[in-house]
Amino acid sequence: QVQLVESGGGLVQAGGSLRLSCAASGRTFNTYHMGWFRQAPGKEREFVAVISWNGGSTDYVDSVKGRFTISRDNAKNTVYLQMNSLKPEDTAVYYCAAAGVWGTTTPRNYNYWGQGTQVTVSS
Numbered sequence: 001q002v003q004l005v006e007s008g009g010g011l012v013q014a015g016g017s018l019r020l021s022c023a024a025s026g027r028t029f030n031t032y033h034m035g036w037f038r039q040a041p042g043k044e045r046e047f048v049a050v051i052s053w054n055g056g057s058t059d060y061v062d063s064v065k066g067r068f069t070i071s072r073d074n075a076k077n078t079v080y081l082q083m084n085s086l087k088p089e090d091t092a093v094y095y096c097a098a099a100g101v102w103g104t105t106t107p108r109n110y111n112y113w114g115q116g117t118q119v120t121v122s123s
Helices: none
Strands: 003-007 010-013 018-025 033-039 046-051 058-060 068-073 078-083 092-099 117-122
Touching: 003 092, 018 033, 018 092, 018 117, 033 068, 033 078, 046 068, 046 078, 046 092, 058 068, 078 092
Parallel strands: 010 117
Antiparallel strands: 003 018, 018 078, 033 046, 033 092, 046 058, 068 078, 092 117
16 A cells, blocks of 8 residues: 655746656555556546666657656655746646556556646746
């Protein structure tokens, strides 16, 4: 069992930066691949980024490549999403999630979810 709690969301102007954190409870955190998803009003939940259990591999949706960076600190049971050059279209609720399978961008393949943190980018 893994419990996830996101933090770090807020209101930022376009071009600004935010760093999201996702703190996990449970001793099995370092066995899971960790992903970030986002959901804007009226839209489906969208894959943003994923990092492998040991941090050795990452993947991103094309729209955030070069702007967002996912990382993790297994000693702190925490995964991060550094978001730079934010755009209004990045506005959404951001969720972290844990998956036992690598290479999936489909929400249903993730086993555990946080409650989400709101990110709002003003133009």
